[in-house]
Amino acid sequence: xxxxxxxxxxxxxxxxDRGDDGIGLRVVADLAARLxxxxxxxxxxxxxxxxxxxxxxxxxxxCVDAAEPDGRPGRIRRFDLAVTRLPVLRSSVSSHAVGLSExxxxxxxxxxxxxxxxxxxxxxxxxxxxxxxxxxxxRAIARVAARVDxxxxxxxxGSSDHHNEFLHESxxx
Amino acid sequence: MATRTLRVDAIARVEGEGAxxxxxxxxxxxxxxxxxxxxxxxxxxxxRGRGHEEAPDIAARICGICPIAYQMSAVHAIEQAxxxxxxxxxxxxxxxxxxxxxxESHALHIVLLHAPDFLGFEDGIRMARDHGDRVRAGLALKKxxxxxxxVLGGREIHPVNVxxxxxHRVPTRAELEPLATQLVEARAHAVDxxxxxxxxxxxxxxxxxxxxxxxxxxxxxxxxxxxVSNRGIDIDIADFDRExxxxxxxxxxxLQAVTRRGGAYLVGPLARxxxxxxxxxxxxxxxxxxxxxxxxxxxxxxxxxxxxIEAVYACEEALRIIQDYEPPELAAVPLTPRAGTGYGCTExxxxxxxxxxxxxxxxxxxxxxxxxxxxxxQASIEADMAAIATSLLDRPDEILxxxxxQGIRNHDPCISCATHFLTLNVHRK
Numbered sequence: 394x395x396x397x398x399x400x401x402x403x404x405x406x407x408x409x410d411r412g413d414d415g416i417g418l419r420v421v422a423d424l425a426a427r428l429x430x431x432x433x434x435x436x437x438x439x440x441x442x443x444x445x446x447x448x449x450x451x452x453x454x455x456c457v458d459a460a461e462p463d464g465r466p467g468r469i470r471r472f473d474l475a476v477t478r479l480p481v482l483r484s485s486v487s488s489h490a491v492g493l494s495e496x497x498x499x500x501x502x503x504x505x506x507x508x509x510x511x512x513x514x515x516x517x518x519x520x521x522x523x524x525x526x527x528x529x530x531x532r533a534i535a536r537v538a539a540r541v542d543x544x545x546x547x548x549x550x551g552s553s554d555h556h557n558e559f560l561h562e563s564x565x566x
Numbered sequence: 567m568a569t570r571t572l573r574v575d576a577i578a579r580v581e582g583e584g585a586x587x588x589x590x591x592x593x594x595x596x597x598x599x600x601x602x603x604x605x606x607x608x609x610x611x612x613x614r615g616r617g618h619e620e621a622p623d624i625a626a627r628i629c630g631i632c633p634i635a636y637q638m639s640a641v642h643a644i645e646q647a648x649x650x651x652x653x654x655x656x657x658x659x660x661x662x663x664x665x666x667x668x669x670e671s672h673a674l675h676i677v678l679l680h681a682p683d684f685l686g687f688e689d690g691i692r693m694a695r696d697h698g699d700r701v702r703a704g705l706a707l708k709k710x711x712x713x714x715x716x717v718l719g720g721r722e723i724h725p726v727n728v729x730x731x732x733x734h735r736v737p738t739r740a741e742l743e744p745l746a747t748q749l750v751e752a753r754a755h756a757v758d759x760x761x762x763x764x765x766x767x768x769x770x771x772x773x774x775x776x777x778x779x780x781x782x783x784x785x786x787x788x789x790x791x792x793x794v795s796n797r798g799i800d801i802d803i804a805d806f807d808r809e810x811x812x813x814x815x816x817x818x819x820x821l822q823a824v825t826r827r828g829g830a831y832l833v834g835p836l837a838r839x840x841x842x843x844x845x846x847x848x849x850x851x852x853x854x855x856x857x858x859x860x861x862x863x864x865x866x867x868x869x870x871x872x873x874x875i876e877a878v879y880a881c882e883e884a885l886r887i888i889q890d891y892e893p894p895e896l897a898a899v900p901l902t903p904r905a906g907t908g909y910g911c912t913e914x915x916x917x918x919x920x921x922x923x924x925x926x927x928x929x930x931x932x933x934x935x936x937x938x939x940x941x942x943x944q945a946s947i948e949a950d951m952a953a954i955a956t957s958l959l960d961r962p963d964e965i966l967x968x969x970x971x972q973g974i975r976n977h978d979p980c981i982s983c984a985t986h987f988l989t990l991n992v993h994r995k
Contacts, residue, residue: 439722
């Protein structure tokens with residue numbers, strides 16, 4: 394039995410109507426029914442800046458987002474911000490559309506960032522209007538959800554190993 | 567001949583891709599060019615041949631931060647062409663969703679894009695370390711705007727609930743009530759930000775702008791009014807071409823709009839405020855005076871104060887609309903398409919957004935023309951740059967560059983919106 398010590402927010406980020414951008418929402422939907430106490434899933438389909446003031450309510454946060462195509466659709470990357478910085482996941486010249494890495498940097502500057510933040514980035518291949526997930530990204534859901542589930546239970550109990558992983562090899566099986 | 571050429575190749579903290587070229591020859595500014603090189607986007611051509619029902623959602627895609635402006639100008643044009651009027655609660659809901667857009671757009675610009683200029687920070691994130699309370703207030707204010715968009719528009723970004731004649735679905739009173747609680751807090755944040763920005767060190771700099779904006783008999787304008795200026799323009803929005811013309815310049819993919827009589831003009835918060843100060847509630851006028859603003863502000867650096875005043879107004883107006891709201895019987899007025907031409911002009915956060923559509927008898931769009939606020943402000947921004955550079959000719963290039971970038975950000979330009987048209991010349995031998 395896990396002893397619940399910490400609250401954990403699990404945030405799925407993306408637009409469900411834009412192909413692989415919906416991966417984060419699908420993962421948190423998958424997790425919603427099997428969460429420990431003091432853990433909550435949230436969906437963010439709009440402005441990630443709106444999360445900045447929310448993050449301070451949690452002891453730990455896990456974010457699941459889509460990453461831009463880089464030739465390996467479905468590749469899962471895990472960033473533990475206790476030991477690494479989040480790269481800019483999306484190149485953009487826009488000042489009005491703020492990405493997750495900028496929102497995290499802002500939250501950190503504002504001391505709103507919980508002590509533990511883990512980000513999962515799943516590489517997408519197509520982001521078409523009204524498209525569903527591409528097959529490789531669809532297949533990544535269960536694996537990401539299982540890993541996030543492990544993280545949640547460790548974070549909620551107050552412990553977790555710090556490690557970053559590339560999980561794409563196992564996904565290719 | 568002494569020549570200095572300053573180039574700012576990618577202007578930071580504005581939306582879209584633009585650059586500035588400044589040429590100084592023999593101790594005077596020879597030219598200031600706002601070079602917009604974002605690729606053309608062909609929205610007017612995309613709209614051609616589409617059904618009128620599609621216009622608001624297609625036009626909204628021109629901008630991620632002011633989609634409501636494009637939706638509203640489109641639906642007003644459609645309704646005018648088809649002889650319909652949208653009144654009562656539906657009209658109020660349109661003002662409410664516009665309040666949401668102003669709040670989110672102004673909050674972002676005030677706190678994260680513009681304030682760092684006055685306090686010596688490279689960006690909003692670095693500023694947040696020393697001014698955390700203000701940035702948190704700005705984010706909370708922005709969130710209140712987002713919430714209006716989500717509840718009334720269906721989602722925060724690119725809302726999908728606006729249609730010609732009204733909305734696809736209207737909210738219940740119970741759905742709007744939680745917004746009121748949030749807006750009371752948001753108003754307090756907006757006042758706090760207003761008092762903060764009013765203390766910034768502003769350069770002594772004024773320009774004698776021709777201000778252009780909407781003016782309504784009773785309201786601070788969002789959706790309707792006559793098109794007026796402080797130099798005598800007072801026309802129906804359908805007569806836009808009588809007073810204004812768009813011209814192409816070789817160095818920009820955005821058309822530049824100028825008045826037929828005199829040249830550059832300015833749209834946006836400074837213009838709206840100067841033309842409509844008497845339409846603001848007395849409480850807001852008092853706040854303006856407390857912050858050292860008279861009824862007209864010609865210093866573009868102080869536009870951050872005016873934007874903050876408009877943010878307070880938008881919170882108050884949204885609260886008033888929610889308190890008075892009684893849901894309409896129909897979510898949209900029925901429309902009967904007919905052949906004709908319609909015009910829409912509404913006040914985007916950055917200034918008037920003017921649309922003209924021609925329709926076939928079945929409502930298909932035959933032609934569309936869209937004049938966004940930033941293309942109207944380009945000539946004024948260039949004149950600002952020339953004036954700023956003239957006042958700093960003896961200063962090092964780095965200071966000049968910084969002040970010019972700041973001068974561009976004064977007008978919160980949305981270059982992505984302005985990008986417009988490119989003539990393609992094909993030479994074959």
